[in-house]
Amino acid sequence: MAKIIVVTSGKGGVGKTTSAAAIATGLALRGNKTVVIDFDVGLRNLDLIMGCERRVVYDLVNVIQGEAGLKQAMIRDKRSENLHILPASQTRDKDALTLEGVEKVLMDLSEEFDYIICDSPAGIERGAQLALYFADEAVVVTNPEVSSVRDSDRILGLLSSKSRRAEQNREPIKEHLLVTRYNPNRVDDGDMLNLDDIREILAIDLVGLIPESEAVLRASNQGVPVIHDDKSDAGQAYADTVSRLMGEDVPLRFQSVQKRGLIARMFGGGGRR
Amino acid sequence: MRLLDFLKGERKKSASVAKERLQIIVAHQRGHRGQPDYMPMLEQELLAVIRRYVKVDQDAINISLDSDNDCSVLELNVTLPNEGETVKG
Numbered sequence: 001m002a003k004i005i006v007v008t009s010g011k012g013g014v015g016k017t018t019s020a021a022a023i024a025t026g027l028a029l030r031g032n033k034t035v036v037i038d039f040d041v042g043l044r045n046l047d048l049i050m051g052c053e054r055r056v057v058y059d060l061v062n063v064i065q066g067e068a069g070l071k072q073a074m075i076r077d078k079r080s081e082n083l084h085i086l087p088a089s090q091t092r093d094k095d096a097l098t099l100e101g102v103e104k105v106l107m108d109l110s111e112e113f114d115y116i117i118c119d120s121p122a123g124i125e126r127g128a129q130l131a132l133y134f135a136d137e138a139v140v141v142t143n144p145e146v147s148s149v150r151d152s153d154r155i156l157g158l159l160s161s162k163s164r165r166a167e168q169n170r171e172p173i174k175e176h177l178l179v180t181r182y183n184p185n186r187v188d189d190g191d192m193l194n195l196d197d198i199r200e201i202l203a204i205d206l207v208g209l210i211p212e213s214e215a216v217l218r219a220s221n222q223g224v225p226v227i228h229d230d231k232s233d234a235g236q237a238y239a240d241t242v243s244r245l246m247g248e249d250v251p252l253r254f255q256s257v258q259k260r261g262l263i264a265r266m267f268g269g270g271g272r273r
Numbered sequence: 274m275r276l277l278d279f280l281k282g283e284r285k286k287s288a289s290v291a292k293e294r295l296q297i298i299v300a301h302q303r304g305h306r307g308q309p310d311y312m313p314m315l316e317q318e319l320l321a322v323i324r325r326y327v328k329v330d331q332d333a334i335n336i337s338l339d340s341d342n343d344c345s346v347l348e349l350n351v352t353l354p355n356e357g358e359t360v361k362g
Contacts, residue, residue: 090343146295150298150299150302153299157302160306190288191284191286191288193288193295197288197291197292197295199297202299217307
């Protein structure tokens with residue numbers, strides 16, 4: 001039986017797809033058979049972040065509507081044989097997804113994979129609700145910024161009331177906080193919410209802290225999930241996050257300002273990698 | 274920059290303002306969490322009925338639904354104004 005993890009946030013643009021791609025890749029690199037599904041029907045982007053946009057033939061909606069088989073629609077990752085991508089449809093609207101259809105797909109995938117990562121669309125509408133409905137665990141991606149924190153709290157409300165686990169009175173979805181785009185310099189200046197404040201307000205366990213990093217845009221430009229950039233701060237922070245998702249106890253990094261040596265400051269150019 | 278802030282009398286840091294605002298709005302959101310979809314409408318209509326008889330403010334009414342194992346309690350709190358301010362019927 002696979003573990004189903006939804007990557008969600010409520011607010012758009014906080015790093016859901018970046019995080020889903022990095023986490024799925026990280027899990028696969030650690031030897032887990034992993035599939036990552038794009039639930040953002042109509043606005044698919046996971047394929048771009050994963051660098052497989054030109055290999056998309058069929059998609060999730062095709063599978064649900066019986067126009068293609070799962071095997072035909074899944075794209076095998078170029079870099080990791082343990083990793084598959086199930087893209088979203090670009091043309092249909094969100095109503096093309098049905099609860100029964102999604103359940104069938106997840107059940108079928110469950111037999112073959114260790115982890116199923118669901119990349120949720122923004123918002124709290126149908127698409128987002130379908131992405132989280134069958135989840136066992138949730139990674140709530142949050143920026144240190146008021147609207148993102150508030151929307152994350154809204155999503156926590158949905159996770160605890162509108163999921164299958166909630167409706168069947170089973171053990172609730174395990175909620176993890178993933179703080180992204182964290183800038184310790186601005187936190188020090190008092191102009192950015194600090195990690196402890198966010199944890200206190202949302203009151204869920206922290207699974208990772210991803211610093212604001214130039215590596216993230218570089219990675220998405222190239223279609224290579226940032227976790228492959230293991231020299232970058234963001235890549236390492238995602239690797240730590242994956243370890244924690246797998247139940248390991250890893251110390252938290254990148255919470256405070258990284259001091260750079262004189263040489264690095266003179267020749268380092270762009271700064272944080 | 275920090276010295277300048279200090280000399281100007283230490284304006285409040287924006288992050289702590291953000292935290293205070295979030296604590297209030299999140300507490301409010303959680304109060305409404307898990308309640309049925311009809312609650313805001315019910316609240317508005319109850320308020321409208323009460324206002325036909327008593328002059329109360331928009332925020333003088335507080336409604337909540339608590340569920341125990343096998344029974345739910347709808348609790349309605351209305352802060353009434355002093356006597357003599359009631360609307361004549």
